[in-house]
Amino acid sequence: MAVKLAENNYGKSRVRLVHVTRRDDRHDLKDLTVGIQLEGDFETAHTAGDNRKVLPTDTMKNTVYVMARKHPPKEIEDFAQRLVAHFLERNPQVSQARVEIQESLWERVPKEGRPHPSAFLATAEKRTTEVTGTRSRVSIQSGLRDLVLLKTSGSGFEEFLRDEYTTLKDTGDRILSTAVRARWLYGPGAVAFGECWLGVRRTLVETFADHPSRSVQHTLYAMGEAVLKLFPVITEIGISMPNRHCLPVDLSPFQLENRNDIFVPVDEPHGLIEAVLKRT
């Protein structure tokens, strides 16, 4: 019997970087978590313990900090591209480099109605990018996660398929609650990444809020379609939305009526709806 190495990759995960830009009138803050994975000609490292082509993952970590010093990170997509290019240029044994960056988003503390120049408040939301590069092409997939949304009107789920194990009842008025994870692919050409990200996020939030939802699928599709319509630089968007059920509490044992106002949110089990929309 013979065995072969069919796929392999290695790298460094969760490299933490906080970068401060000190301007005269304010400080800017970037809070990034970087992951790097390399693929390539690493057969003998696996089969013979030969490390001569293996750049240590510790060096990858150092490189993140050196790069931040030489080219302060503004947009995570640019910083990720620079890292991808660096590892490909210096390492002929590497055929593909992938850099993932998650940016933890902070807001400025309000001070007398104006943003504070140097004090920040964490939000729960994350901006993400994944840049994958080979010797012949680069792809940039950006996104967001932990965008937790809930609406108390404009959502139903009715006239669905039933079988003998179906006990769910039609409802024309339910709570819809989810945590949006979205990733979109940029087409070729220059992109104003930061501005575009803000626009996509706003589009996702507003569409969720106002869409007359017949199902999670229905609203997810509307959200993706709105993004593709408004942002020509985006060629494809994938959205993943758990259905975080808020179940009406049965108050009938207590001779009380639930007037669609008392719910128990349950974390498990939960629905999970995923789709990828493309421009045709």
Place this chain on the structure above:
Amino acid sequence: MAVKLAENNYGKSRVRLVHVTRRDDRHDLKDLTVGIQLEGDFETAHTAGDNRKVLPTDTMKNTVYVMARKHPPKEIEDFAQRLVAHFLERNPQVSQARVEIQESLWERVPKEGRPHPSAFLATAEKRTTEVTGTRSRVSIQSGLRDLVLLKTSGSGFEEFLRDEYTTLKDTGDRILSTAVRARWLYGPGAVAFGECWLGVRRTLVETFADHPSRSVQHTLYAMGEAVLKLFPVITEIGISMPNRHCLPVDLSPFQLENRNDIFVPVDEPHGLIEAVLKRT
């Protein structure tokens, strides 16, 4: 040898409740997690398996939903007081009831610059209360948690005590990063709980932002002192602040200088500073 039951309490934890108030022009949302713990004459339940004085924790859960139906929760302090009173009134075997509520805070989705009437966005912050009642007194301790703050100026740590194991260097300009957990005790008399909570939160945030910090202790004290000065209804405040270190990265191996702009945040180990301030 004889053994005695020195302390005991039992109850239900993590009762989840989402409550919607449907008004003509908008919906209001409350997202609560309730915990109930009872103490009292439960000796024979422990020693003899006699359950005749044991109200099931399942009943406590039901009571939360029934109470929400009869008295829709507005301020968590009021809802908790009502639950405490309920369990004391109906259960002579109970000597003390404690109800803890954690409110997950949601913001309205912005829509053309105005708050959306029925769509919400989760924040990371929590409002908390713990109401403890006996037959003779009730105490109300409210608070907040997961308030994550960071400042890039106005923080140093210098001229501290040194011993032979000290390697830390003085710094007059460091990042200060923390997650505030605060709890305060209300004195007797009526309190506008919601308004007061917002005021305390703003005071904590603004003091953190503007205080010329010589240490976490120094800033924590200033934050507590500011609250006690501004809110006479509060008699005592306890604050717990981890020091989430952001360490400057050593770039000297690469012949580069860190101009106080490149940091690695570390989750462990972390400092932990706690104090309770009282009005004298």
Place this chain on the structure above:
Amino acid sequence: MAVKLAENNYGKSRVRLVHVTRRDDRHDLKDLTVGIQLEGDFETAHTAGDNRKVLPTDTMKNTVYVMARKHPPKEIEDFAQRLVAHFLERNPQVSQARVEIQESLWERVPKEGRPHPSAFLATAEKRTTEVTGTRSRVSIQSGLRDLVLLKTSGSGFEEFLRDEYTTLKDTGDRILSTAVRARWLYGPGAVAFGECWLGVRRTLVETFADHPSRSVQHTLYAMGEAVLKLFPVITEIGISMPNRHCLPVDLSPFQLENRNDIFVPVDEPHGLIEAVLKRT
């Protein structure tokens, strides 16, 4: 502009099931977490809110419990196959069904040196399977996760590639610590799934323990190779191993020598090594 639905799937995640088999001399316990995802002709659900082909995820959850009643789960691979077949048979609109099961493993409490008939102790390890079926084929990928291993001898990392950002030093004697995630594909034909799983786990553990490791890649490959050699029913195995670094503490500031005995384990950053091995 036109938009098309390029991919879609939906289903129920984290369906929890505890199943007890009551025999005369002992009880058997299964603790499963089931996830179901369906793909197929759900275009109109997305584009028009037409739910007539959408089997509710709530029904999927019910089906898990009904199936457990009709066919008590013994091996998770068999239970998953049954669920996949069920959803394909009943739902012509479904082109692919995927069922993932994670089994939380319990040990019997020891009682006077013998296993207790009805009391159990949780372990941290999980057995997993993912069965994917279409109208023409079924694939079974089983695995394990949260297998946390550490060795204090027989591990080094030397003579690796260096560039100008490399500061790591060669070491011939380091701690190797990881959490193994492995997934393997079964070939066609009958498999004794439970017995095979135990054998693979033992092979992974023993190879890790005894392999003279020159790198994580080197040991990971040896582990996968040993499995493919010993288990002909397995055609392919993928292994993912973080390198949970245990760094020697620098005691030189205190005029002390670290004799390779005092380490600080760090969770982030960490190396991440992944490979897939196939039979040729």
Place this chain on the structure above:
Amino acid sequence: MAVKLAENNYGKSRVRLVHVTRRDDRHDLKDLTVGIQLEGDFETAHTAGDNRKVLPTDTMKNTVYVMARKHPPKEIEDFAQRLVAHFLERNPQVSQARVEIQESLWERVPKEGRPHPSAFLATAEKRTTEVTGTRSRVSIQSGLRDLVLLKTSGSGFEEFLRDEYTTLKDTGDRILSTAVRARWLYGPGAVAFGECWLGVRRTLVETFADHPSRSVQHTLYAMGEAVLKLFPVITEIGISMPNRHCLPVDLSPFQLENRNDIFVPVDEPHGLIEAVLKRT
């Protein structure tokens, strides 16, 4: 108005330490997470930003590693006592030092039926201690956590108190599932800490397994009583046990009977039962 500092403490949390003892025939492994909190005369640090009495928490971290070098940790109770004594002796401004240690427990990998000399497998269980010292006394409270137990027979809950919100039905045969957190106080005199810990753990596990349980309270008390009876060096034990409900699934909508074999475990809400037992 005047404000006073009523309580204060500060220190370092989550100092991670892995210690290896290299013997001829085997290696021993200790995996500890240490927390240190000091109380004392730190008024001016809070009120005036005067750090001259503040030993940096970074120094506390260094001290853990230096101490591990000078006095290799065997029993966590001894290592914690040493740290407490160190901080009290060197720091007159400190009135109380508290050191908490959590030991992550590893098992040796089995190799041909015998324990491997240098390869280890993590368990989920933790051994804990909290040593608190002042100038006049030291208290040692040791314990365990994450001991997850479940029994499928010998547990009921019947003839409990009912009110108008009670819907729970009597059951003479239910699953009992919990995660034990126990802490016990040692009396004065020498203690074989490691041996005693193993004995207490075994006593807790065996009593849980064999006790004919009428409630969680009933079993918790039996567990604590058994420990106090068998271990005269222990003067007091506190036990906290969540009731991790496994609810029988209602199969009646599908014309099926649940023969007490199909359950859904729910994480929230959960019961929580706590008691402290003392020797009289």
